[in-house]
Amino acid sequence: MSKLNSVALLPMGTVSDEAVRYLFRNEDVEFVYCKMISDVFQSTAKGVTDWSVIPIENTIDGSVSLHMDWLVHEVDLPIRAEWVYPSIQNLIGSATELAGDNGEWDPGKITKVMSHPVAMAQCLQFIRATLPHAELETLSSTSEGVRMVKNNPGKGWAALGTKIAASEMELDVLKSGVTDHDNNFTRFLLIGNMPYEKPDAPLRKTSILITLPEDYPGALHQVLSAFAWRRINLSKIESRPTKKKLGNYYFYIDIEYALDTVLLPAAIAEIEAIGCQVRLLGSYPSLPFEGK
Numbered sequence: 001m002s003k004l005n006s007v008a009l010l011p012m013g014t015v016s017d018e019a020v021r022y023l024f025r026n027e028d029v030e031f032v033y034c035k036m037i038s039d040v041f042q043s044t045a046k047g048v049t050d051w052s053v054i055p056i057e058n059t060i061d062g063s064v065s066l067h068m069d070w071l072v073h074e075v076d077l078p079i080r081a082e083w084v085y086p087s088i089q090n091l092i093g094s095a096t097e098l099a100g101d102n103g104e105w106d107p108g109k110i111t112k113v114m115s116h117p118v119a120m121a122q123c124l125q126f127i128r129a130t131l132p133h134a135e136l137e138t139l140s141s142t143s144e145g146v147r148m149v150k151n152n153p154g155k156g157w158a159a160l161g162t163k164i165a166a167s168e169m170e171l172d173v174l175k176s177g178v179t180d181h182d183n184n185f186t187r188f189l190l191i192g193n194m195p196y197e198k199p200d201a202p203l204r205k206t207s208i209l210i211t212l213p214e215d216y217p218g219a220l221h222q223v224l225s226a227f228a229w230r231r232i233n234l235s236k237i238e239s240r241p242t243k244k245k246l247g248n249y250y251f252y253i254d255i256e257y258a259l260d261t262v263l264l265p266a267a268i269a270e271i272e273a274i275g276c277q278v279r280l281l282g283s284y285p286s287l288p289f290e291g292k
């Protein structure tokens with residue numbers, strides 16, 4: 001019997017867990033749950049798992065900088081696939097503990113709300129309007145917040161997390177769908193040395209990092225023009241610190257073409273010819289969300 005492929009991800013009941021179950025809905029894969037995102041990256045970097053799943057960007061909060069930086073600076077694992085998954089957060093706690101005089105949960109009884117920083121950012125308007133007095137604490141994942149609530153009864157704590165986490169920890173969904181915007185998706189990356197092929201994916205993307213040789217007028221313009229005149233569409237460009245010197249940046253670029261598309265190698269060669277360093281992060285299928 002052949003060995004199952006394995007994938008490292010944040011704990012059971014997280015948004016990542018929901019997203020991974022969705023990606024592998026027709027495949028048999030072993031899930032290896034890790035407490036912190038650094039453990040997720042290291043699991044695959046050390047060869048314990050074949051792939052890691054990384055939430056990388058969110059409709060509301062933008063790129064998850066910590067995860068981008070790990071991808072670029074701490075590991076050298078190619079991107080194998082990307083997909084988007086809706087993140088729906090719920091306010092979770094003990095309805096009995098938080099009940100007011102009318103028997104309903106009473107917002108005034110909530111002293112602290114815990115969650116992952118991305119989930120917190122997604123629900124900030126709800127928190128400001130409904131729980132302005134509550135202390136906020138960010139944790140390594142949404143399900144860690146739910147676990148903290150479960151393990152600390154009587155303190156008036158609540159968490160923002162998934163319905164799966166609420167039911168696993170036998171807590172109540174006090175209010176469902178508390179995310180501020182309906183159209184709230186998170187983009188996930190599958191990374192690792194093990195190939196992951198989806199030949200019928202409707203779109204392939206390529207991600208690269210570009211470091212400019214020095215800061216001179218028009219440097220970035222030159223880079224972008226190599227794509228522009230070839231009519232190569234970019235879906236993202238973001239600058240991040242190189243961590244070597246204050247004010248030095250690299251550019252992270254997502255391109256809506258596979259690396260073997262005729263014009264792309266020529267564009268990259270042109271960028272290298274003007275003295276830029278180009279690092280390939282991966283060329284991979286971009287998988288659409290087809291509904292649950």
Ligand SMILES: O=C(O)C(=O)Cc1ccccc1
Nearest residue numbers: 014015016055116119141142
């Ligand atoms: O903590 C989780 O549930 C995660 O998977 C990280 C995360 C949190 C919020 C939105 C997307 C991903």
